[in-house]
Amino acid sequence: MPEETKGTDPVSPEPSSPAGAPVASGEGAGSGAKASAETSPSSAAPTVPAPSAPAAKAEAPSAAKPAGPVKPAAATTAAKPAEPAKPAAAPATGEKPAPAAAKPAAPAAKPAPKPEGPKPEPWEADLITRLRSQYGSGIKEASTYVGQKYLVVDSSIVYEILLHMRHDELFDYCVDITAVHYPKREAQFDIVYILYSFHHNQRVRVKTQIKDGEHLRTAVEIWETANWLEREVFDMFGIEFDGHPDLKRILLPDGWKGHPLRKDYPILQQDQEWVRINLGIESGQ
């Protein structure tokens, strides 16, 4: 059981969540983190006497803090049965085992400090059944989040999916292509295709994950607009698209080194050499 050492501040229970949370949320495997986030409020709530269940987020760490060092033995024994199995029976058990039950709940609450946030819900539609029957497990996730639909697909079939979306599902307008960098993940990049269908007045995001250095097939043959959009992704993230007619930098100068929207590129960094040679100054800052 992890030690409850950090969550002493009930207001901001998790300082490291900026790095940890997106890794969990952005990928298909994030359902594990989501599941634990769902269970945590229910198992943490019984520790609070009665009606303050919504405040479980703030209460849980403060309740767990004194319990941890005082009763280590009771905590470990109570922790095993205090799994999400009996959230309803717990309130009557009294003062002493209850804080112990909160203890395993508190670390579980850490990755998701906002239990009130909306959760992605599974997206059921004919489109999804058609896609699943054709591509099977290549469709990793089909969800809606605050009413917005998205698909997470395997990077090996993303081109076929896009082709299918364009020609069979009539998503004729490619709104945007962009990327998000998660440096701590193995597949570091999310590539996001935002599609719109004039026929259905519907917007869908198709997401895929690729590793650093992995290439994707260009979508220029499907939508002409992908030309500049992919060039920008290449410019900002260094992701290459195979078969692109003119893959080169678009916003930054051609000789620039580095890809600024990667997370390991600090905001003040610049290509000093380029600045010196081309602008004749030591620094552009």
Added chain:
Amino acid sequence: MSERTDYLDLDTKDETFLDATELVLNMGPQHPSTHGVLRVILKLDGEKVLGTECVIGYLHRGVEKIAENRTYAMFNPYVDRMDYVAAVSNGLGYCEAVEKLLNVEAPPRAQYIRVILTELCRIASHQVWLGTHALDIGAITPLFYCFRDREEVLKIFEKYCGARLTTHAFRIGGCIYEAYEGFEQDCKKFCDAFLPKLDEYEELLTTNRIWVERTKGVGILNPEDCIALGVTGPVLRASGVKWDLRKAQPYESYKDFDFEIPTGLNGDTYDRYLVRIEEMRQAVRIIRQAVDGLPQGPIMAKVPKVIKPPVGEVYHSIEAPKGELGYFIVSDASTQPYRIRVRPPSFVNLQALDKMVRGLLVADVVAVIGTLDIVLGEVDR
């Protein structure tokens, strides 16, 4: 002399400058008709354009990178600096996207105030477009007329929030400023005064022979090309596609208002001109309805002091004066956005330039750049 025959050989192509059939000409980045720092490399055969290449990025400030290092509220003024002639629209799109992430909605009064200001901003943006576009083509008077009348819009902005250009008028969750004393009257007065002015612009241009000759049949885009190229806004509508996000996926209080979506038939520069002129009339219609129906009540939704949206990502887009302006925001439940992607209409529309000018004359390139209505601050971000 008799041994030299090579200069009589007409079959070998002479690669000297004057005899070359293809000429590469550099237009910009410091060219008055490129509306900023846009560089277009033109491949010409005489006067005829064989192809173009746009070189952009001269105004790149790394807005998306800045966003990752600012809090949600701190980034709000930055979006005004993208499309700086339609700053209010930028702010509206950003605030709405963050509100979606927070799952809050601005109260009705705030929504109405937002609509009024955004439509005023649409008029102001189209006035800048019309003035500069007409100036490029050689009509200098519309510039003075448009900027004179745009002043009235900017005065309303100034009275409302203290700024004329980069307004930062909206906040996440609603508006921070209540409509000032006499706001409704000012808007109504503007609407009443503006419609005759609009007729005046039309008098100068719509049937003007030079204007018609320079714009009719120039830079034609058919609907299929528009959709393939992702072109939106008046450029798309002028090609006959009746699509406007205010109707297709209504946001704010747009569903309360009665207005038309003007469309063109031919998709040429002249139709785009007519569509934008008509859009200004429709904007006046919306403003009048919104002012008349302006509800009472709060102007700010309940938004925490420190904005920390839950983990998630949203894409939200609005119909900006230039087309679909979208924000894709990824939140990691911290106070700063993990990633903000701006989908700028100007950037995507500019990509259509090459298709539009092929086969036209050099002078038409100027007309087509003007009709695309790009703002380089938004193209380069």
